[in-house]
Amino acid sequence: MSDFKHPEVLVSTDWAAHNLNSPNLRFVEVDVDTTAYDQGHIPGAAGWTWQTQLQDNIRRDLIDKSTLEKLLSASGISNDSTILLYGDNNNWFAAYALWQLKYYGHKDVRLINGGRKKWLEEKRPLTTEAAGIAPASYVRTHGSSSSVCWASTGSATMTARGPNGATSLAPPLSTKYALPDLSWPPQPTKSARLRNFAGAGPAPPVRRVL
DSSP: OTTSSOTTTEEOHHHHHHTTTOTTEEEEEEESSTTHHHHOBOTTOEEEEHHHHSSBTTTTBOOOHHHHHHHHHHTTOOTTOEEEEEOHHHHHHHHHHHHHHHHTTOSOEEEETTHHHHHHHTTOOOBOSOOOOOOOOOOOOSOTTOEEEEOOGGGTOEEEEOTTOOEEEEOOOOGGGOOOOOOSSOOOOHHHHHHHHTTSOOOOOOOOOO
8 A cells, every 4th residue: 555655545456455354444336337246346345326326316416415324324334434445447436436425524535546447357356245234324524515626537636625624635546547537627629629710610529427
């Protein structure tokens, strides 16, 4: 874990594997492909579905305080738990989950470097058995007024500023496991601006992924 500039938000697969049975750690898989968890996941890991559990399906917004508390409690997570997140597509929605948890003020949440892809490449333990998770009690105490900035996501740099001014910074990952660019609003490329200036019409729309 000491290989990273900010080990408080990024851990290695080796560190995660050696701490699978640590009592205060809670592993959570968050995938783009929501069937991946059932095909095999880290032993003891909970599985979150980003479409239904990490966004309000009516407003297409972040889940509210009550929904967050229920999700974390059902996942065996309490306020003092350390959450280790990982997922497919180079941790795409695992990083989104980390951002949301930081927004709501959870103190200790980290990404497993390389996510599901790296874990599989290294042939680390997987199981298809449902995790036997004992429910916990989670009560959010702060964080709803956080100011969150997602910046330079092409190199996986993320900053979350809470109401007390505290910040959390995820360092750049290797190119092999780099996150897709989720920055919003998207900035037009130089060629797109030139096309617009020349009257060739706007560049193709860029999808916003939630």
